Amino acid sequence: MEKKQSPVDENKILQSSGLKYSYPGQKALELPDLSCEPAGKLLITGQSGSGKTTLLHLISGLLRIQQGDVKLLGESLKGMSQSALDRFRGRHIGLVFQQARFISSLRVIDNVCAAQYFGTGKSDRQEAMRLLEALGIQSKAQGYTQGLSGGERQRLSIARALASKPEVVMADEPTSSLDDVHAEAVYHLLSTECSSRGASLIVVSHDQRLKDKFQNVVSL
């Protein structure tokens, strides 16, 4: 609580320090310190196996912190209980994964509504529809996710990440499996949708094409 009050922290939306993580039976990964401004952009690069995804899962509260600390929006993730972490993540963080996968029994729009519901406790269909419109897939709203093309799936996964109006969007290899044209398009969408909503964007990727698009780059 004392740390939260310090002036340095208040300017940063994300700060991590001294993070170390070890999977059972493996050597501990030493992870670099991170920091990101509100509405800023941060790229974390590194070879596969270097701990990028582990780092992303630590700063998004998907993994419990073993050593070091992460402060997100001025709050320390270390001391949070599992359900506090879940609530915090749902409320403040939007996640985009490399493979755009969804709840297959739900319609396209309901996948967005589900993210709203689990993130904020209630869903707003009109708001969900506006998001689909912004990403150009409103015509697919009533269909099922199995009927979407690869590009549409990426757009939907971005819409889902933005559904609960998060302060931070975190993307894990959002472009790695895409060709140049689509990689550029997905990056552009992520970047513009985040900045138009005032959300920070943190991307974890080994994709070299993204390197020159970020000023703030951390390598593992």
Added chain:
Amino acid sequence: MNIFKISWLNILRKPLNTALTLIMLALGVALVAVLIQVSASLDEGFRKNIRGIDMAVGAKGSPLQLILSAIYHIDHPTGNIPLTEARELAAHPMVKEAVELSYGDSYKGRRIVGTSHRYPEWYEVGVKQGRLWEKTFEATVGAEVAQEFGLEVGDTFYSAHGSDAEAEVHDDHPFTVVGIFEPSGTVIDRLLLTAQESMWDLHADHGTPAEADSLDEKQITAMLLRFKSKMGILTLPRYVNQQTSMQAALPSIEVNRLFDLFGIGFTALRIVAIVIVVLGAISIFVSMLNTLKERSYEIALIRSMGALRRQVFTMVIIEALVLGVLGYVLGIILAHGGLLLLSEGAGSRFGISIDAFSLRPEEIWLFGLILGLCVLSAVVPAIRAVRMDVSAVLTSHTQ
């Protein structure tokens, strides 16, 4: 959007699994519900016809046969007893009322009983049409018999010796129908009642020595007794069995004995039904564990969206509960639909009535039992879903 909706859609996603589980649950529930209804109706039917009758006396033989023939009229008589001896017993200070019965003849398989007006009084059955018999060879017939053979007031019929439909017909003495009883759901529905003298006259003409005795040595088939106090049950049966040529049987004891016999069959069927229900629950357990693998990524996804562990737990439990409710409702519909068909036949054969449109308390308990079983079978899958390592599942699917 809510957890219930997601649970519901998950159930619909696997229609074959769901159908299999529902069929097992519904069949089990249906079988249990039918057993509950039939055994309760049988029980009620049998007890309803006892009507405060404390004891039946008849010729020596099997006490169960005496009860089945004298009270329920679904078995052959044990023989005849002397009227004088029966009347002596009826005058015993512990006896409140007695009804004498003479039976053995029938009309198209339905039993003709010579008795007094007190007999329908005991069963509180009134006359719907016409009147009670007054003279010999007048008969007042039960509602079901009248309906079955189209008998109306003023019709005549001949009795047959014995109770088979093809038995020898007494074609010299026609009976006249003077009245029809109202339907009551009791044994009266299935009988044709007449004056006791009719039976004596009928068989006196025949000249068979056993049945055509002189006035002093008239015989009847059985006598039903009500006692002044229940104390009679302790002393009178022993008195009758030891001091007279007659046999006494207590309907409550014989009916309990009968139900003990039925009970074995019911218990066996009940075990079969419970096995089916348990299989249904195991089917929920297995199919949930199986789909949990396929669903692990989706569960990890909703956790990454902020779903709490207890929300995931609730979601899995709700799925099981919905299956349980559907299985129960289907089973009850199946059972009661079947009972509706069955009640037509069983009602007339055993004198029991099944109300297919009402639930018995045991069926409500069954609902709780089914829900409990379903929740139980979902607990382990739900705990697994909750304990899932979200990070690992998300990682393994991205590589």
